[in-house]
Amino acid sequence: xLGPKGCATVLLLITMCAGPALAQDKAKQNEKFFPGIxxxxxxxxxxxxxxxxxxxxxxNVAGFRSRSMCSGTLVSSRMVITAAHCLYNARTGKSHxxxxxxxxxxxxxxxxxAHANAACVYTLDGYKFxxxxxxxxxxQDVGVIVLSKPLDLNPFPVLKQLPTTKTxxxxxxxxxxxxxxxxYLLAADKNCKLLQDRGNLWLTxxxxxxxxxxxxxxxxxxxxxxxxxxxxxSAQNKFSxxxxxxxxxxxxxxxxxxxxxx
Numbered sequence: 001x002l003g004p005k006g007c008a009t010v011l012l013l014i015t016m017c018a019g020p021a022l023a024q025d026k027a028k029q030n031e032k033f034f035p036g037i038x039x040x041x042x043x044x045x046x047x048x049x050x051x052x053x054x055x056x057x058x059x060n061v062a063g064f065r066s067r068s069m070c071s072g073t074l075v076s077s078r079m080v081i082t083a084a085h086c087l088y089n090a091r092t093g094k095s096h097x098x099x100x101x102x103x104x105x106x107x108x109x110x111x112x113x114a115h116a117n118a119a120c121v122y123t124l125d126g127y128k129f130x131x132x133x134x135x136x137x138x139x140q141d142v143g144v145i146v147l148s149k150p151l152d153l154n155p156f157p158v159l160k161q162l163p164t165t166k167t168x169x170x171x172x173x174x175x176x177x178x179x180x181x182x183x184y185l186l187a188a189d190k191n192c193k194l195l196q197d198r199g200n201l202w203l204t205x206x207x208x209x210x211x212x213x214x215x216x217x218x219x220x221x222x223x224x225x226x227x228x229x230x231x232x233x234s235a236q237n238k239f240s241x242x243x244x245x246x247x248x249x250x251x252x253x254x255x256x257x258x259x260x261x262x
Contacts, residue, residue, distance in 0.1 A: 036208035036234035043187040043207050046176065049106050052156045052225060054113050056186055057105035058178050059086050059145070059214055061096050071177035071215035072103055073227060075158060075252060077150035082214030083232045084143035087121050088129040095121070095129075103145060105153060109184050116147040120257035124248060133233060138241050139200040141232040142248040146257050158252070159219055159226040159245055168197050175206035175231055175240070177215025195239055202229050202242040217242045 046053050055074035059082050070086035080103045088095050098118040106113030123143040130137060163171050176188040192206035206217065208231050217229035229242035 036210075036212060036237070036240055038192075038205045038207055038237060038239065041207055042189045042191060043179075043209075044190065045182065046186040046188050047108070049108060049113060051154055053176070053186060054106040055153050055156050056176055056216060057103055057112070057115075058107050058183075058211075060102045060104060061086075061100055062102075069178065069180075069183065069211045070213045071211065071231075072145065073156045073214075073216045074103070074105055074151060074153060075144075075155050075227065076255065077153070077155065078147045079155075079252065079255060080145040080147065081216075081227075081230060081248070081251070082143060082145065083230060084123040084127045084141045085129055085133075085232070086214045087123065087143050087145070090131055093129050093131075098145075099148075101145060103147060105151060107178060107184055107186070114151045114153060116149050116151060118145045119148040120146050122146070122251055122254045124251065135198075135201060135241070138232050139243060139247060142230050142243050142251065144248075144251045144254060146255065156216065157224065157226050158249070159221055159228040161221075162228070162244060162246055163219065168194055171219065173204055173206055173228075174218040174225060175204070175208060175212075175215060175242075176218065177208060177212035177231060179209030179211040181209060183211060197244075200243070200247050202244050203239045204242055206231070206240050206242075208234055208240050 059070040059072040061068045070082055072080040072082035075081050098120050101118035104112045104115040124140045127140040171194040173192045174190045189207040194202055194204055196203040215231045216227050217231055218225040219228040229244040231242045233241045
């Protein structure tokens with residue numbers, strides 16, 4: 001168990017890929033572990049388009065002399081949830097123009113299930129981009145993308161009720177996302193755990209990597225995996241950090257974009 005004071009000042013590492021990505025099925029044997037791998041790398045490739053995995057995708061941004069990649073999950077036909085920092089330019093700190101943000105569902109090598117550009121985005125109230133977030137700042141690191149068109153896919157179901165205090169002690173998690181070492185194949189850590197629940201933050205031992213920011217953290221409910229939290233960062237290979245549903249569920253009501261000013 002992690003003490004509340006022992007990790008308060010740990011530097012968080014934004015697990016967002018901002019460099020070139022090469023397709024590959026397996027990471028090179030001599031490649032070093034990236035931040036977010038807690039001990040051994042327990043991720044496995046999800047090489048299928050079966051639901052619900054097919055609605056987890058990449059959040060791609062292309063701009064002048066830059067491109068970046070995160071993960072995201074379709075939660076309604078026109079909405080994707082991801083990490084808020086994925087919606088910002090890491091170099092300038094400015095928000096991306098929505099039309100440059102593209103959600104690509106079910107990326108699998110050189111194919112995908114569906115895609116759409118963003119029409120607008122929303123983040124949690126008070127969110128301010130920083131490349132060196134504290135734990136307190138990480139609690140606001142969630143955003144949603146309203147797509148320019150609906151996707152004909154069954155959205156990932158969201159958890160109805162967060163686990164009770166008693167069940168949290170043995171709560172099993174699944175964390176999924178696209179990462180720099182395997183950018184065109186979905187990977188998941190299917191056997192990770194909740195280390196500490198801080199109310200508005202989950203500290204976990206789920207393996208993630210650059211590009212995995214915004215990916216779903218899943219919990220079984222009524223026999224099926226449900227979206228429970230959003231992966232946002234890691235802390236020096238000691239734990240990964242996710243924002244639970246109780247913090248961001250109200251964002252799911254923002255289904256339309258503001259009307260342009262006359």
